[in-house]
Amino acid sequence: MVNELNGIRLVVLDMAGTTVADGGLVEQAFAVAAAELGVEPGSSDHVRKTDYVRATMGESKISVFRHLFGEESLARRANSAFERAYGELVDDGRIAPVTGARETIEELRADGRTVVLTTGFARVTQDAILAALGWQDLVPLTLCPGDVGGRGRPYPDMVLEAFLRTRAADDVRQTAVVGDTSYDVLSGVRAGAGLVAGVLTGAHDEEALRTAGAGHVLGSVVQLPSLLAELPSPAGAGR
Structure with missing residues (x-):
């Protein structure tokens, strides 16, 4: 179950470039x-x-x-x-998971964390990607800009919607946001997430991710469970 020392209970993951490899x-x-x-x-x-x-x-x-x-x-x-x-x-089959992404999501959920997948695409495209990968039942909630009144990243709306809908965390600082772009990072920072991390499997490099406010930059999402296991609890965010 979730390590009570670090308190991260909700993980909001981007799709294309973070958990999904779309090859440009x-x-x-x-x-x-x-x-x-x-x-x-x-x-x-x-x-x-x-x-x-x-x-x-x-x-x-x-x-x-x-x-x-x-x-x-x-x-x-x-x-x-x-x-x-x-x-x-x-x-046409031009899309695939980032190596180890599905297993990482399953590991996060097995640890007792709630995982939400988000995208900047419209719902019809998000659903097509999920269907192509066989991920329709992989997580309890997926979100696109249309689900939050049309305001996608860099606004914090999807992160906050995940927090409100899942009720997985008591404090937004118990949320981790992970993505491959500066806009993914900005959305997490603006939402007040306790952990905001960039990954290097997508669009933007480490400098762009750090400049946007990423506290951590990972080679891939597969490194996330280890990072979470090492973190101290955000001040005041424990149950």
């Missing part, structure tokens, strides 16, 4: 969406937009498209095209 599918799907909206491949506009997508990995995708295309109708067209393209790539 976000950028591939964006290229399809951008082309559909008339952005010429290889143009300076395409490069600029792709750079922004890369920099904002982890953010709600509709928010990214609102920034890139401005007009709401265009943003929604881009988002629909992106979700469709990404879903087709998933259906």
Whole structure:
């Protein structure tokens, strides 16, 4: 059961790049969406937009498209095209778990911790990923921006929603947030999580993760159980 010395009872894990290896599918799907909206491949506009997508990995995708295309109708067209393209790539078997991720989630749950999976994708894409991996029943709760009124990362809403819905912890400091992007990290910091960690299996490097506020940077999510076992209890967060 959960080590009473460290008190982490809720673990909020990102999907793509953290527990799910998508092999650059976000950028591939964006290229399809951008082309559909008339952005010429290889143009300076395409490069600029792709750079922004890369920099904002982890953010709600509709928010990214609102920034890139401005007009709401265009943003929604881009988002629909992106979700469709990404879903087709998933259906083609172009997605897999990060090595050891499923086993890590099972270990965390066996230790008595509640695990929630979060994403910046829409629900339809999140469900497609879960189905492709056979993860539909792996955790008790999965969340996307649409589940929290549309505010995805870097806002703290999904972390706080996980805290409220699961009732796994008495204090938000008993929550760990783990992701591969600066926006994942920021969401955990802003939520007041007791542990915020970055992983190096996805979009952003250690410098970006540390700058965003990661207290720990792991090579992979598989190192998380060992980290949790070594932590002292956050002040005032014990039961």
